[in-house]
Amino acid sequence: MADSAPIKDDKTPRTARGERTRRALLSAAAEEFGEKGFHEGSISGITRRAGCALGSFYTYFASKDDIFRALVADMSSQVRDHVAPRIAQARDGIDAERLGLLSFLEFARAHKEIYRIIDEAEFVDQAAYRAHYENTAARMAARLAKAAAQGDVVDDVGEVHAWAIMGMNVFLGLRYGVWDDSRPAEEVAAIANALIERGIGTQR
Known part of the structure; x- marks a missing residue:
């Protein structure tokens, strides 16, 4: 599964629910990268840990590099x-x-x-x-x-x-x-x- 998607202009959550989803993705990314490292970690692993759909990831982050930076x-x-x-x-x-x-x-x-x-x-x-x-x-x-x-x-x-x-x-x-x-x-x-x-x- 590709770890990239078209970059969107504004990925700032506009609702409390959106902020919770973004926070869940960041927490999952900490687990994924902390356990596997950046290169072995994956977007699919992050979304699985966060319990989110892949589309939800791209609502807030453009790529694996983007969420790592965040x-x-x-x-x-x-x-x-x-x-x-x-x-x-x-x-x-x-x-x-x-x-x-x-x-x-x-x-x-x-x-x-x-x-x-x-x-x-x-x-x-x-x-x-x-x-x-x-x-x-x-x-x-x-x-x-x-x-x-x-x-x-x-x-x-x-x-x-x-x-x-x-x-x-x-x-x-x-x-x-x-x-x-x-x-x-x-x-x-x-x-x-x-x-x-x-x-x-x-x-x-």
């Missing part, structure tokens, strides 16, 4: 939406990074497929892959700038610090979220946060 953006948004409320509860800028990592570890443990999907994006859709990390780093840089303004971290924090912390979080999520989730997430986040506090905290 899935990468969607998973990035899910991480953001999961982490943001926890960070809002932070005592200060340093604690915000602890809570950010803690909530990310929890998300990774519940959505282990995220690493396979994001990693494959590097080769399937470089723009989506890059956007995921650039947007994450930008949010982190803004958070660190706010922490500096509050006096919680040193004044010269910037983009390099944001990318360094993000890189640490990515690999901690892989090691303690995907490969082995037996170690308490709170403990992992506390150890990593101590490194940040000693490195850029004002109370070093």
Whole structure:
């Protein structure tokens, strides 16, 4: 069965039912690509998992590449939406990074497929892959700038610090979220946060 169809101009759901169908397809795509990878995954596999007709797929997505691209953006948004409320509860800028990592570890443990999907994006859709990390780093840089303004971290924090912390979080999520989730997430986040506090905290 061909995994392509004529591209339509506007595939934004216009009804709540349409949004539910699109969400079901994205969730099914996460399962399909997370289990089989992009190249082995198929549109028919996605629609079967979602319980949707093939025609419903093409109502919202133009191709397998299109839904994969949308899935990468969607998973990035899910991480953001999961982490943001926890960070809002932070005592200060340093604690915000602890809570950010803690909530990310929890998300990774519940959505282990995220690493396979994001990693494959590097080769399937470089723009989506890059956007995921650039947007994450930008949010982190803004958070660190706010922490500096509050006096919680040193004044010269910037983009390099944001990318360094993000890189640490990515690999901690892989090691303690995907490969082995037996170690308490709170403990992992506390150890990593101590490194940040000693490195850029004002109370070093």
